[in-house]
Amino acid sequence: MRRRSARELIRVPDAADLSGSAVRSHVWADSTTWDAYVQGASDGSIMHLWAWKDVIERSCGHRAPFLAAAEGDEIRGVLPLVVIRSRLLGRRVVSLPFLDHAGLCTSGDRRAEGILLQAAKDLADDERAVLELRQFGERDLDLARSLDKVTMQIDIGDGAEALWKRLPSNRRGQVRKAQRNGLTASIEGSEAIPEFYRVLSTNMRDLGSPEHGVTFFRLLMDALEERARIISVRTSAGETIGAGIMLRDRDRVSLPWSSSLRSSFRLGPNQILYWEAMCHAIAWGAGVFDFGRSSRGSGTFESKREWGTEPVQLAWYHYPETAAASYEDVQRFAWMTKVWQRLPVPMANAIGSRIRKSIPN
Numbered sequence: 601m602r603r604r605s606a607r608e609l610i611r612v613p614d615a616a617d618l619s620g621s622a623v624r625s626h627v628w629a630d631s632t633t634w635d636a637y638v639q640g641a642s643d644g645s646i647m648h649l650w651a652w653k654d655v656i657e658r659s660c661g662h663r664a665p666f667l668a669a670a671e672g673d674e675i676r677g678v679l680p681l682v683v684i685r686s687r688l689l690g691r692r693v694v695s696l697p698f699l700d701h702a703g704l705c706t707s708g709d710r711r712a713e714g715i716l717l718q719a720a721k722d723l724a725d726d727e728r729a730v731l732e733l734r735q736f737g738e739r740d741l742d743l744a745r746s747l748d749k750v751t752m753q754i755d756i757g758d759g760a761e762a763l764w765k766r767l768p769s770n771r772r773g774q775v776r777k778a779q780r781n782g783l784t785a786s787i788e789g790s791e792a793i794p795e796f797y798r799v800l801s802t803n804m805r806d807l808g809s810p811e812h813g814v815t816f817f818r819l820l821m822d823a824l825e826e827r828a829r830i831i832s833v834r835t836s837a838g839e840t841i842g843a844g845i846m847l848r849d850r851d852r853v854s855l856p857w858s859s860s861l862r863s864s865f866r867l868g869p870n871q872i873l874y875w876e877a878m879c880h881a882i883a884w885g886a887g888v889f890d891f892g893r894s895s896r897g898s899g900t901f902e903s904k905r906e907w908g909t910e911p912v913q914l915a916w917y918h919y920p921e922t923a924a925a926s927y928e929d930v931q932r933f934a935w936m937t938k939v940w941q942r943l944p945v946p947m948a949n950a951i952g953s954r955i956r957k958s959i960p961n
Contacts, residue, residue, distance in 0.1 A: 623676050623711055625719035628668040637668075637675040638705060645736065646849035647702040648680055651823035656682055656697070659816040660957035667719055669712035677712030678705050679720055683727055686958035691729035693720065697960035698812070700751055700856065700893040701914055703735040717741065721919055731919040732960065736912075743917035748895050750911035751854075752904040757887035760879050771907055775875045778868030782836030785876035787846075790821045792830040796843040801949050803859035808937030810952030810959070817845070817857075831877050833860065833869045842869030846877055853881035854890035874907065 628634055631650035638644035653664040662682050669677040680702055684692045696702035706712045724731035733743070736751075756763050764772065797814045804811040821828050824847065833842030844858030855877055860869035878889045891909055894901035901911070940948060 623669050623671045623715055625715050626668050626670055627665045628670075628675075628678070633673075633675060634666065634668065634678060637678060641678075641705050641707045643707060643736075644705050645701070646824070646827060646847055646854075647696060647699050648678060648705045649824075651820075652680060652696055652699070652702075655816065655819045655823050659813065659819050662697075662957070665723065667716055667723075669706070669709075669715045669719075676706065676709050677716055679703070679716040679733075681720060681723065683723075683729065684958060684960060685727075685729075688955070688958055689960070691727050692732060692960055693724045693727060693729045694732045694960045695720075695734060699734070700749075700854075701734045701736040703733040703917075704739065704741075713739075717743075724919060730923040733917045735915045735917065738913060738915040739917075741917050743919050744921040744923075746916045746918070747913060749893055749914040749916060750896060750901070751893050751914055752891040752901070752907075752909040753912050754878070754889050754891070754907060754909045755887065756878055756882050756889045757851075760882050763878060763882070766908055768906060768908060771871070774868055774871040778871045781867045783833055783841075783867055783869060783872045784836075785831055785833050785842075785872050787880050788830045788832055790818065790830075792832050792843070793817055793821060795832060795840040796830050796845070799840060799843045799861055800857060800859045801952075802861060802945050804952075805943060805945050805948040806862050806941060808940040810940065810948070810955040812956050813949070813953030816953075820845070829880075831855075831858075831873060831880065833873050833876075835864075835867070841867065842873045844873055844877065846880070848881075848884055848886065851885070851887040852890055853877075853884060853886040853888070854892060856892050858892075 634650045638648045650666070653666055656662055657664050662684055664680070664682045667679045667681060668675050679695055681693050681695050682697050684694060684697060686692070704713055704716055706716070720731055720733070733741070738745075738747075793814065797817060801811050821830070827848045829846045831844050831846055832840050834840050841864040842858075842860035844855050847854045847856060855874075858873060860873065874891070881889045891904045891907065893914065894904060896911070905911075943951070
């Protein structure tokens with residue numbers, strides 16, 4: 601069997617080679633050099649790490665060609681991609697599905713950016729698929745774009761005491777009320793996955809939305825190691841009623857997955873979850889806390905803004921220009937929400953994990 605090299609040319613390398621440049625696009629195969637580049641890149645993030653390739657391929661079964669623009673063995677830029685072949689939404693090539701952003705990572709190298717973008721278009725054409733790049737902030741790309749999505753962030757660099765004083769008075773009151781109700785929060789590792797998943801899957805069923813299987817989150821926690829932690833909210837009796845996964849990314853901590861049991865909303869689990877998550881992020885040395893993605897004007901957007909957050913633009917680019925963004929396609933199936941809400945949680949989990957892997961959002 602031929603040994604796989606650290607880089608392999610994609611099927612149409614000439615189309616990805618601009619103006620005779622020695623920089624070419626490759627499907628990369630070496631995780632060490634990939635992660636070393638991402639961690640040193642000015643626009644690199646935890647969303648660009650090789651770990652996501654392993655998590656998505658193993659839990660969802662998708663092919664994940666991670667593209668690098670390289671001059672010889674030296675990486676000049678990267679673009680992680682996942683190919684999704686969905687009966688519901690058709691074929692898509694996404695960077696990256698299930699996450700708020702990933703997209704092009706080039707440290708401002710326009711030549712590498714152009715090469716990677718052309719290679720991604722070629723891959724989408726080969727797959728007869730829609731290309732979707734999810735970028736943190738806007739870029740000057742020759743692609744159609746959607747600016748509906750933002751991520752909600754708050755500066756926490758001045759410490760917990762200063763942050764508490766800056767919170768709107770109604771939020772401080774809600775946190776105090778949750779504390780009086782006996783709720784506490786703790787930071788844990790992979791051992792907390794069963795309770796995290798019980799809360800998440802129950803809440804997502806109540807919302808009428810399929811969720812990943814527990815394997816996705818087990819692989820995620822194992823792959824990201826010290827960068828990932830679970831925050832659990834418990835009652836005085838020890839019942840877990842809220843939980844979330846926190847990701848540490850340089851001076852930023854994000855909370856991309858979090859839920860509380862609707863039956864316990866009167867106790868205020870979300871208030872304790874967010875407040876204690878920010879306090880832990882401060883102890884972690886972070887300067888920014890990211891509440892996660894929202895659509896402008898939505899209920900979650902307004903709720904997060906009540907914590908004093910500010911929206912930061914996420915630009916989702918797609919090709920061809922006539923294609924719809926993936927979240928717009930998903931809206932066509934909104935009628936399924938009421939059906940899903942009637943399913944028992946075990947049934948929703950069993951069916952939902954098969955559906956969720958084909959939905960890029």
